[in-house]
Amino acid sequence: MAQLDSRIPPGPLADKWRNHLASMRLVNPANKRKYEVIVVGAGLAGASAAATLAELGYRVKSFVFHDSPRRAHSIAAQGGINAAKNFQNDGDSVHRLFYDTVKGGDYRSREANVQQLAEVSVNIIDQCVALGVPFAREYGGLLANRSFGGAQVSRTFYARGQTGQQLLLGAYSSLSRMIGSGGVQLFTQSEMLDLVVVDGHAKGIIVRDLVTGAITRHAADAVILATGGYGNVFNLSTYARGSNATAIWRAYRRGACFANPCYTQIHPTCIPVTGDYQSKLTLMSESLRNDGRIWVPKKAEDRRKAPGSIPEADRDYYLERMYPAFGNLCPRDIASRAAKRVCDEGRGVGESGLGVYLDFAEAIGRLGENAVRERYGNLFDIYHEITNENAYHVPMRIFPAVHYTMGGLWVDYNLMSNVPGLFVLGEANFSDHGANRLGASALMQGLADGYFVIPNTIGDYLAGQKPSARPSTDSAEFRQAEDNVRGITSRLLGIKGREPVSHFHKRLGHILWQYCGMARNKAGLEKALQEIPALREEFWSNVLVPGSGDTLNQSLERAGRVADFLELGELLCRDALVREESCGGHFREEHEYPDGEGKRDDVNMAHVAAWEFQGDGKVPLRNVEPLAYEFVKMSVRNYK
Amino acid sequence: MKNISVTLRVWRQAGPGQPGRFVDYPARDLNPAMSFLEMLDVVNDELTLKGEEPIAFAHDCREGICGTCSLVINGKPHGPRQGVASCQTYVRSFEDGQVITVEPYRLRPFPVVKDLVTDRSAFDKIQQAGGFITVRAGSAPNANAIPVPKDDAELAMDAAQCIGCGACAAACKNASAMLFVAARVSHLGLMPQGQAERDRRVLAMVQTADGLGFGSCTNQYECSAACPKLISHDFIARLNRDFIKASFKAAFRSEPNRVVGD
Numbered sequence: 044m045a046q047l048d049s050r051i052p053p054g055p056l057a058d059k060w061r062n063h064l065a066s067m068r069l070v071n072p073a074n075k076r077k078y079e080v081i082v083v084g085a086g087l088a089g090a091s092a093a094a095t096l097a098e099l100g101y102r103v104k105s106f107v108f109h110d111s112p113r114r115a116h117s118i119a120a121q122g123g124i125n126a127a128k129n130f131q132n133d134g135d136s137v138h139r140l141f142y143d144t145v146k147g148g149d150y151r152s153r154e155a156n157v158q159q160l161a162e163v164s165v166n167i168i169d170q171c172v173a174l175g176v177p178f179a180r181e182y183g184g185l186l187a188n189r190s191f192g193g194a195q196v197s198r199t200f201y202a203r204g205q206t207g208q209q210l211l212l213g214a215y216s217s218l219s220r221m222i223g224s225g226g227v228q229l230f231t232q233s234e235m236l237d238l239v240v241v242d243g244h245a246k247g248i249i250v251r252d253l254v255t256g257a258i259t260r261h262a263a264d265a266v267i268l269a270t271g272g273y274g275n276v277f278n279l280s281t282y283a284r285g286s287n288a289t290a291i292w293r294a295y296r297r298g299a300c301f302a303n304p305c306y307t308q309i310h311p312t313c314i315p316v317t318g319d320y321q322s323k324l325t326l327m328s329e330s331l332r333n334d335g336r337i338w339v340p341k342k343a344e345d346r347r348k349a350p351g352s353i354p355e356a357d358r359d360y361y362l363e364r365m366y367p368a369f370g371n372l373c374p375r376d377i378a379s380r381a382a383k384r385v386c387d388e389g390r391g392v393g394e395s396g397l398g399v400y401l402d403f404a405e406a407i408g409r410l411g412e413n414a415v416r417e418r419y420g421n422l423f424d425i426y427h428e429i430t431n432e433n434a435y436h437v438p439m440r441i442f443p444a445v446h447y448t449m450g451g452l453w454v455d456y457n458l459m460s461n462v463p464g465l466f467v468l469g470e471a472n473f474s475d476h477g478a479n480r481l482g483a484s485a486l487m488q489g490l491a492d493g494y495f496v497i498p499n500t501i502g503d504y505l506a507g508q509k510p511s512a513r514p515s516t517d518s519a520e521f522r523q524a525e526d527n528v529r530g531i532t533s534r535l536l537g538i539k540g541r542e543p544v545s546h547f548h549k550r551l552g553h554i555l556w557q558y559c560g561m562a563r564n565k566a567g568l569e570k571a572l573q574e575i576p577a578l579r580e581e582f583w584s585n586v587l588v589p590g591s592g593d594t595l596n597q598s599l600e601r602a603g604r605v606a607d608f609l610e611l612g613e614l615l616c617r618d619a620l621v622r623e624e625s626c627g628g629h630f631r632e633e634h635e636y637p638d639g640e641g642k643r644d645d646v647n648m649a650h651v652a653a654w655e656f657q658g659d660g661k662v663p664l665r666n667v668e669p670l671a672y673e674f675v676k677m678s679v680r681n682y683k
Numbered sequence: 684m685k686n687i688s689v690t691l692r693v694w695r696q697a698g699p700g701q702p703g704r705f706v707d708y709p710a711r712d713l714n715p716a717m718s719f720l721e722m723l724d725v726v727n728d729e730l731t732l733k734g735e736e737p738i739a740f741a742h743d744c745r746e747g748i749c750g751t752c753s754l755v756i757n758g759k760p761h762g763p764r765q766g767v768a769s770c771q772t773y774v775r776s777f778e779d780g781q782v783i784t785v786e787p788y789r790l791r792p793f794p795v796v797k798d799l800v801t802d803r804s805a806f807d808k809i810q811q812a813g814g815f816i817t818v819r820a821g822s823a824p825n826a827n828a829i830p831v832p833k834d835d836a837e838l839a840m841d842a843a844q845c846i847g848c849g850a851c852a853a854a855c856k857n858a859s860a861m862l863f864v865a866a867r868v869s870h871l872g873l874m875p876q877g878q879a880e881r882d883r884r885v886l887a888m889v890q891t892a893d894g895l896g897f898g899s900c901t902n903q904y905e906c907s908a909a910c911p912k913l914i915s916h917d918f919i920a921r922l923n924r925d926f927i928k929a930s931f932k933a934a935f936r937s938e939p940n941r942v943v944g945d
Binding site for chain 1: 697698714715716717718720721722724725727728730731732734735736737739741742743744745746748749750751767771773775796797800802803804806807810811812814815816817818819820821822823824825826827829830831832833836837839840843844846847870871874876877
C-alpha cells in the first residue's frame, strides 16, 4: 500500500504557501550546480520549470518527443489565462479565485493546492509581461481582461485567440536562453520510455531517440514529468495527434499512483466527426455560446431537413428549455450531456446524427452580420476551412469532444508523487481541478507549477539528497529498465500481425466513448472492462508494426503509445465503476437528481482515488486520500 | 460533393544524405471533407497492410498552430491555399484524377530526415542566440507598471503569431530565414520590455542565421505568400532598420559593454 502523505502545511489557508516557503529546506547556491534534474516535456509546465531551475543554477536536461520544444500542445490553447490581479476593480481576490476553482471542480480537488495555485497566479502575469508576451491591451496601454465560465469577475488575460501559443513561446524563449547559455541540455525527438527507481527514489529515465532508434540511460537527482494529459486514450479528441500518456503510464508501472483517472473533460462545442478516417476534432471556443443558440428539431423525422426550412415552432432550444437561468451558457459538462441526450433520442443533425445546431441567425438579426464577424470572425473562418459551410447563412453543427483530463499522477503539496524524487507538473498531475476544470485555468496551472512552485519545492527534496551522489547508469536498475524498453520495442516489431496500429486505437476509442464518455453506468463500464482486456490481447497478437527499430518509425512510436492507452483505458473504466457518484465530468446515470443533475456523495466519495500498480494481470490497488474541506463548505451546484 | 480519387507522387528517402525518388500511390474514394494529412493516414494504413513502409511525415496538432506539418504540395509549401498550414488543407481543394506531388522542404539548413520529414533545429538555434528577453522568474515588476500602446501590442502580436514551421525559408529561392527572424525581432522590439536587449538580439539572430546557411533576402516576398499566418514582409524592413542601427552602434563603440573607469 502506497504512502500518501499530502504534506499540507499547517495553519490558516491564506498563510499556508507563505509559511511553507519560509520553512522549506534550501540548497545553497554553490551546491545547486552539483544537482542534475531531468524534465520531460516542454509545454507550459515543462518549459517554464526547465528554464527556471536552470536560472537557479541546477543542471537541467530537457527531453521532448517533438522536433522542437515549441511544438507542445499548450500552444493550441485559445481562450486565456486566469489570474487574481483584480485589475478590473470588480472584487476579485486570491480567495475568490481559489473558491471559484474549488467549486468549479465540484469539490473534488485538494483545497491547499488550489490556494497555492491562486496565490501564485498573480506572479504569472507579471512574469509573462516581462517576457514580452503581447497580451491584449486597452487604449491606455494597460492589460485587458475578459470573463470566462464559472466566475463572476473578469480575470482572464488573453492574446487574441492564441493565448496558449503566446504563453508557450514566452516559456520557450526562457528555455532557449538557458539552452544557449548551457544551463539546459536539450534532447529533441527523444521519448521517455521508462522511469528508473533506485532505492525507492526516482533517479533517471530511459529514452529512445526517435530518429536513430538509439536507447540511452540518463541519471539525475530528481525527475520531473510535465508530459500533459491522456485524453487521446479516446482516440478522437481535441488533443494533438502525438499527445500521449506513455511517460506517466510507465511511471505508474514503476510505482507512482494514478489519481482519479475517470475525471475527463468533454467540451460541448467541437466540430462533429465526418468519417471513419478522422484523426482529430477541432474545438470551437466556448465564447460562441454567448450569442449562438443551440437547438435540434423537435421531431426526429425533421433531422435531415435543411435547418432553415424548419419553422420556429418545430425547433427545440433544449438548453434554454432545461436551464432557463443559464441557458446556452450552462457549464461544459451539463451542455455536453444535454447534447448527447437529444442525439440519443434520434434528433441529432448532420449525416451521422451526432450533432446539434449552434445558430447565429437571431444574433445576426439583432446585431447585424458585421458585429458578429467582429466578435467571432476567426472562429467562423476556422469552421469554414473545415466544413466548407458558411455559418453566417446556415447554423454551425457542433458536438462534444474529449478536451482535457483532470486526473493524473498523484502528487503532494510539493508536486512530488509518492515515489520520492519524482515530480509531476501541469495536466499530468491531478491536484488542482478536481472533477471539472474551469476555462482559462489550465494555462494558469501549467505556469504556476513551472515558474513558481517547483523551483521552490524541489529544493526541499534535493536538500535531503547528497550532492553529486547520483547512481551510476551502469547499475542494475538502469540495466533492467533499458532491457524492459528494448523488450517492448522488439516485441511490438515482432508480432507482424494483420491490423495497423490505428485499427486498435479506433476500437479502444469507440469502447471508451460509448461506455465511459459523457454518461456512464455500471452495466456499460462492466462491459468495457470485458472488452478492453480482450482488445489488448488481440493487439499484442495481431498488430502489424512495419519497419525497424533503428530509424524514424512513426508506426512503432504510435504502437507503444497505444499499448499504454490499452492499459490506461481499463484503469479509467475501473475508476469510473468504483466511483459511485456523479461529480463534474464524471456522470454516473445511477446517481442523478430527478431533474437530471449529477448527484455527489460527499459522505462516501469525498476522496481522491489513487491507483497503485500491482503487476500485469493483477487488479490495481485503490488507495484513498480523504479530502478534508476545512475552509469551503461543500454544496450542490445549481444552474437553473 | 462527390468522393474523388487522386494519385499522390510522394518523395521517398530512407534517411539523411541518402538518395530519394518519387513514388506514385493511388488514393481512392476520398471524402472531400477529409484533410490532406488524413488522406496520408489512410494511404499509410494501406501501405502497412501491403507490407510496405508507410510515408513518414511531420504533424501534431492538426489545427494549424504547432508548426510541425511541413509538406510541399504541388511545389508550394503548405499547398494551394493561402494562410493555412498543410494540416488545414482539405481534399476538396483538389480535383478528381489529379496527380499531386508531395515533397519535403528542400534547403540545406533543413536536411531531410526521412521521406517528408526535415530537421528544422536550425530555427531553434536562431532563437537560442537571442530570441528572448532575459527575465528571471520572480524578478518581474508588476504587469501594469509599464503601459504598452494598444497599436504596438497589436502589431507585436501580428509578428508573434509565427508558428515556426519554416515555410518562409522553404519558399525562398535564397533559402532566407529573414521573415522568421524579422517576426521575432519585431515582436520583441515593439514591446518596451524588449528594448534593453534590442541591439544585441538583432545582431545575434541575424549572424546566427547567416552562419547556419540561410541566405539573404532579395525582396520577392515568396515568404509572406507561403506563411500560414500571413505574416507581412513589412517586418523584414523593420528587421533591416534594426540591424543597420545596431551595426552602426556596435561599430562606433570602441569597447562594447564596458563602463568608463571599470
